[in-house]
Amino acid sequence: MTLGPAGVRRHARWTLRTGAALLAVWSVVALLAPVLAPYDPTALGTLGADSYRAPGRTHPLGTDEFGRDVWSRVIWGARVSLLIGAGVALLASTLGAAVGLVAGARGGKVDGILMRAVDLMLAIPRAYLVLLVVGILRPSLPLLVIVLSATGWMQTARVVRAAVREIAAGPYVEAAHALGLPPWRILWRHILPNAAAPLVVSATAMVGQTILVENALAFLGMGVPVPTPSWGAMVEEGRKVFPGVWWVSVAPGVAIACTVLLCNLTGDALRDLLDPRAGESGGGA
Amino acid sequence: MSHVIVRRLAMAPLLVVTVAAAVFFTARLLPGDPLERLVTEDTDPDFVPRLRRQMGLDRPAAVQFGMWLRGAVQGDWGESWISRRPVAALVAEALPNTLRLTVLAFAMRWTLAVIIGIAAALRHGRRSDWGLRTATLVVDALPAFVLGVLLQLVFAYGLQWLPADGMHALDAAGLDGFARWRDTLAHLCLPVLVLGIHHVATSARFVRAAVLEASTREHVLAARARGLSDRRVLLRHVLRNAMGPLVTLFALSLPGLVGGSLIVETLFSWPGMGRLTVGAAQAHDQPVLLAAVALVATLVVLSNLVADVVAAAVDPRQRREV
Secondary structure, X not given: OOOOHHHHHHHHHHHHHHHHHHHHXXXXXHHOHHHHXXXXXXXXXXXXXXXXXXXXXXXXXXXXXXXXXXXXXXXXXXXXXXXXXXHHHHHHHXXXXXXXXXXXXXXXXXXXXXXXXXXXXXXXXXXXXXXXXXXXXXXXXXXXXXXXXXXXXXXXXXXXXXXXHHHHOXXXXXXXXXXXXXXXXXXXXXXXXXHHHHHHHHHHHHHXXXXXXXXXXXXXXXXXXXXXXXXXXXXXXXXXXXXXXXXXXXXXXXXXXXXXXXXXXXHHHHHHHHOHHHOOOOOOO | OHHHHHHHHHHXXXXXXXXXXXXXXXXXXXXXXXXXHHOOOXXXXXXXXXXXXXXOXXXXXXXXXXXXXXXXXXXXXXXXXXXXXXXXXXXXXXXXHHHHHHHHXXXXXXXXXXXXXXXXXXXXXXXHHHHHHHHHHHHHHOOHHHHHHHHHHHHHHXXXXXXXXXXXXXXXXXXXXXXXXXXHHHHHHHHHHHHHHOXXXXXXXXXXXXXXXXXXXXXXXXXXXXXXXXXXXXXXHHHHHHHHHHHHHHHHOHHHHOOOOHHHHHHOOOOOHHHHHHXXXXXXXXXXXXXXXXXXXXXXXXXXXXXXXXXXXXOHHHHOOO
């Protein structure tokens, strides 16, 4: 009744290709924002005359309060979101992998302490912790990347630790030990490459999650500082002129939803392909 | 079983102090002077040094933590830098409002999840599986603030069925009995919907998995073979066995009751813990921010503990890992 393993794989491969391709296109659009954007995203129009123009030929998605072109701001906003998403995924995965690797390989007391720290950090709601930091320091792009990475590595650490423990028990690791290879070499050459699949899967899943958190912060006015275009902040700006001027809020809202959806689709498909035991994503018989 | 639970509970005070310390030192050890942000041109020149002394900011961080913790235990959480009101009073106003919102959202989420999950398990097959999976993906990708803004656009501004934000209408004080009750209910609708709908799809998938798992057991086959009606098999033999994992799931989602409503409360101007925290962060009101984050973190950790205990009580397999 459900798809067989082969069917799941075929479907996942198709989703992965489509998702990754669309995501690549979107990233290229973001990268080329300076060339592709019809207007400067921060250039102010004549107040009054250019404010809140409805979508039309000159402005495909209309203009905002200050006469700035919404479409240009949406694609510049993609730069910020994708940059933070990718940056945090990279940084947090590295940190998580390092902790997971050490905990899984050393075991014993070190493992105990590190995993208690992971439990503790997972217990504190991430959004509140991030808010605490950006509420005390001034939010900026580097700060956001650091804070989101520092509060986002724990799940990766758990995944990598589990993988390392399983791999370390394997016969070829025992063989490597028997051959007298130094522990760091076994860790680097024999254990880490085999833990790569779950690491890649969790890093991909992190991109979409991070984009959601980043834009939620921007919506609360605690994201990248103005006038840098950010989708969350744009949704918030458009809120005060509801319902007549809907495009200022709706355009960036759709952009967030689509980007995160693409990230999640790609991540899910990747998990189905690389990590079949995590299986069927959502559990089920 | 009981000694595991006792051991867990005995650890609780230590856990709470650790969480409080983690939050406190995160806040205190950040670079920069927190008080500098408050200074404007017309600030009394005496204000900052006085506040610094009063808060003990000139003492070592460990001493500050001790003072802060002792105060917190005694119910003295300092005073807001902005409104000058005691933090404890602000929290006492905000927390019940948050619970009112989250308890209803929690009830809505699990009612829908159980109904959808059972339905999906009964019709389990390609189409319903695909539908549930797609719904999960879409809902997961839709941020709460975008969903909320859309619902406000449609139901508050477009159709004008429901109020867009706030907890009471402006003239609510003059209303009596039924009208007042109706007013509160109308204000609750949209925030509860946004908060509740967010995890329905994910929760429904868990319910579906639990029901499917229970329905493949041999005693269910035996019950069918005895010729019992589908309804009776479902109610007496499948659902009863699926209850264990479901109760565990409920319990595990308890922490969300105190935590996850920063966005929804801000969007709907709901005067709860989330909005208190966001407002304090925006205004750099450190005593309020610190107390709110520490309190929410503590409550979440404690409800995690409750969840673990409930899970261990319901499902013996969980006890080994606790």
